[in-house]
Amino acid sequence: MRIPSIPGFDQQALEKYFKNTGWLLIARVGSMVVKFLINSVLLSRYLSTEQFGILNYPMAIVTFTMAIAALGLDGFITRELLNHPERKNTLLGTAFWMRLTAGILTLPLVYVVYLLLSLAKPLETPLTYVLIVACSSAVQSVNIVDSFFQSRVQGKNIMYVQVSGNIISALIKLVFIVLKLSLIWFIWSLLFDTALLALGYLVLYKRNGNSISEWRYDKRITGYLLKHSWPLAFSAILVTIYMKIDQVMIPMFTKASELGVYVNAAALSENWYFIPVAIVSSVFPALIHARKTDPERYHKRLQNMYDLMIVLSVGIALVMSLGSNLIFHLLYKPAYWPGAPVLSVHVWAGVFVFLGSASGQYLIAEGYFKLSMLRTGIGAVVNIVLNIFLIPAYGIIGAAYATLIAYGVATFFIILIPKTRQQGVMMLRSLFLISLFQKLTNR
Numbered sequence: 379m380r381i382p383s384i385p386g387f388d389q390q391a392l393e394k395y396f397k398n399t400g401w402l403l404i405a406r407v408g409s410m411v412v413k414f415l416i417n418s419v420l421l422s423r424y425l426s427t428e429q430f431g432i433l434n435y436p437m438a439i440v441t442f443t444m445a446i447a448a449l450g451l452d453g454f455i456t457r458e459l460l461n462h463p464e465r466k467n468t469l470l471g472t473a474f475w476m477r478l479t480a481g482i483l484t485l486p487l488v489y490v491v492y493l494l495l496s497l498a499k500p501l502e503t504p505l506t507y508v509l510i511v512a513c514s515s516a517v518q519s520v521n522i523v524d525s526f527f528q529s530r531v532q533g534k535n536i537m538y539v540q541v542s543g544n545i546i547s548a549l550i551k552l553v554f555i556v557l558k559l560s561l562i563w564f565i566w567s568l569l570f571d572t573a574l575l576a577l578g579y580l581v582l583y584k585r586n587g588n589s590i591s592e593w594r595y596d597k598r599i600t601g602y603l604l605k606h607s608w609p610l611a612f613s614a615i616l617v618t619i620y621m622k623i624d625q626v627m628i629p630m631f632t633k634a635s636e637l638g639v640y641v642n643a644a645a646l647s648e649n650w651y652f653i654p655v656a657i658v659s660s661v662f663p664a665l666i667h668a669r670k671t672d673p674e675r676y677h678k679r680l681q682n683m684y685d686l687m688i689v690l691s692v693g694i695a696l697v698m699s700l701g702s703n704l705i706f707h708l709l710y711k712p713a714y715w716p717g718a719p720v721l722s723v724h725v726w727a728g729v730f731v732f733l734g735s736a737s738g739q740y741l742i743a744e745g746y747f748k749l750s751m752l753r754t755g756i757g758a759v760v761n762i763v764l765n766i767f768l769i770p771a772y773g774i775i776g777a778a779y780a781t782l783i784a785y786g787v788a789t790f791f792i793i794l795i796p797k798t799r800q801q802g803v804m805m806l807r808s809l810f811l812i813s814l815f816q817k818l819t820n821r
Contacts, residue, residue, distance in 0.1 A: 409544040410649065416548040416555075418645050419709050421564070422638075424555045427713045428502065431629065431638030433564055435503040436511035438625035438637075439491060443484040445618040447515040449477055450610030451603060452525050459529035466526065471593030472600060473522045481516030488512040495630055502634040511568045520576035523583045535586075539578035547571045613751045619758040620788065624765055624777040631769040635713075640774040642710060643720035650694050650728055654687060654735035662739050669743055680801070683736045684808035685817070691732035698725040716774075723778040730785035733805050737792065740801055749795065757788025 422430055451473045458469050492508055495501060527536050550570070554563050580590065625644070628637045661683060668676040698705070699722040706718040741750040761784035768776030793802025807813040 407652070409541040410652070413544045413548045414645065414649060416552050418642055420555055421551060422642055422710050422714055424558075425561070425564075425638075427635035427638035428633070429561050429638070430641065431634035431636065432503045432507065433561060433568075433638075434625065434641045435501070435629055435634065435637060436508040436565065437568055438622055439488065439495075439508055440511045440514055441622050442491075442615065442618050442626075443488055443512060443515045444518060445614045446487075446611070447477060447481040447484050447518065448611065448614060449473075449480055449604070450607040450612070450614055451477060451522065452528075453610055454603065454607040455522060455525040456528045459526060463529070467592045468594050468596050468599065470522055470526060470590075471595050472597075473525070473603065474519055474590075474593060475595045476600060476603065477519035477522060478516055481519050484515045485509065485512055495626070498630040501629055503629070507562075507565045510565055513569055514572035517569070517572045517576050520579055523579040526583065526588075535582055536579075539575065539582055543571070543575045543578055547574060609747070609751070613754065616751060616754045616758050620754050620761060620784070623758065623761050624781055627762070627765045627769060628774060628777055632773055636774050639714055639717040640720060640777060642706075642714055643717040643724055643774075643778070646698065646705065646721050647725040647728060650691075651731055653690060654732045657686070658683070658735050658739045662743075665739060665743055677800075677804075680736070680740055681804050681808070681813055683739075684733060684805050685814050687732035687736050688729070688808045688811070689814070691729040695725045695728055698722070720775050720778045723775060724781060727778075727782045727785045729809070730782075730789040733809070734785070734789040737789065737801055737805060741792075741798070744798075746798065749792070749798065753788050753791040756791055757784045760784040760787045 421433075425433065455469055455473050459466060462469070488508060489505070492501070492505055524536050547567070547570070551564065551567055554567065583590065625637060625641065628640055661679070665676065665679055665683075668679050702718040702722040702725075703715075705721070706715050710717070738750060741747070761780055764780035764783055765777055768780050770776075772779070790802055790805065792798035793806070804813075
């Protein structure tokens with residue numbers, strides 16, 4: 379299968395990458411489509427907007443505690459396993475018990491957060507529902523197995539588990555819908571999703587000749603792991619706030635039914651975010667090579683990548699925003715149709731997500747990790763502040779505007795920093811089609 383060329387990049391290298399990962403990516407996209415059609419479309423048709431909002435709210439809260447409970451260990455354990463494969467059982471065992479302990483300790487934190495959020499107005503989602511889903515933070519401790527396979531460059535095995543889990547999870551919810559079960563069953567299914575994925579990891583780990591019974595906890599390396607992983611944990615928490623705070627704040631100022639409408643609009647908008655991740659992952663080695671051997675070519679490749687991100691994201695945003703009414707009328711029942719104007723605004727945030735993914739690779743290549751964390755933090759703060767003012771005044775479309783502005787501020791924050799200003803200017807050249815127009819006229 380031949381893929382379109384990306385200007386400035388080695389076509390042969392891209393073909394090789396796609397040959398190795400393309401079909402897995404297609405399988406993952408296919409599973410995402412199945413999951414979306416059942417979890418979003420069919421489930422929305424089965425549940426009222428209020429019930430759908432109540433269903434999604436626990437996950438919005440628990441997403442934050444899951445980031446905390448992960449302790450930022452995944453990437454760091456992968457690196458440690460690469461450097462010290464002989465310490466596999468000690469590293470995995472210690473990381474597992476650290477994450478399990480953190481997951482259990484987040485349960486009272488969830489309780490406190492729920493009470494604090496209830497101060498603004500009583501929440502329609504029962505505390506019991508939130509605590510059920512919060513148990514996912516402890517269950518996900520098994521996911522440290524992912525780091526083992528990543529260190530062995532066997533990511534495709536993990537993708538098989540994730541794809542299978544998505545499909546099985548979606549089919550179970552379909553059975554619940556057919557059986558006309560009550561909302562509490564779908565709440566339990568959120569915890570089951572995490573447990574199913576954990577079970578898949580364990581089965582995969584055992585099939586590869588390993589056993590978790592060999593894992594050992596070593597308190598001597600606990601401090602070492604925490605010392606080196608806390609920046610990653612903090613960064614993950616900031617990203618979660620940056621991306622999901624709107625869904626936590628909407629019920630504080632409006633109704634659960636409004637969240638039910640908003641979640642579908644956000645899902646339609648965010649379903650495209652895997653595209654920039656796939657692209658930047660494939661071209662990152664080429665960027666690193668160019669940075670070492672040819673700085674001029676390095677910056678040319680970055681500009682080409684920004685141009686590509688704009689073409690893709692603006693194209694998607696135009697189609698989705700212009701067709702938002704038609705999309706909602708085709709997929710959802712009338713109670714969800716107010717989500718159409720929300721989608722027409724929210725989808726434009728994708729332009730900044732695409733650019734942010736590309737510029738994020740530049741920050742990593744240059745070693746500007748603190749700056750990357752800083753811009754995410756600024757985006758999170760801007761999002762929170764704007765939501766406080768815009769949601770009470772304009773409802774869920776105010777949350778969409780807050781997301782759009784916050785993502786834009788975070789992405790272009792680097793233009794204020796002298797050492798990264800050039801990249802900000804390059805992104806502006808792409809955003810206003812200056813670079814693309816010059817390429818077309820110079821042909």
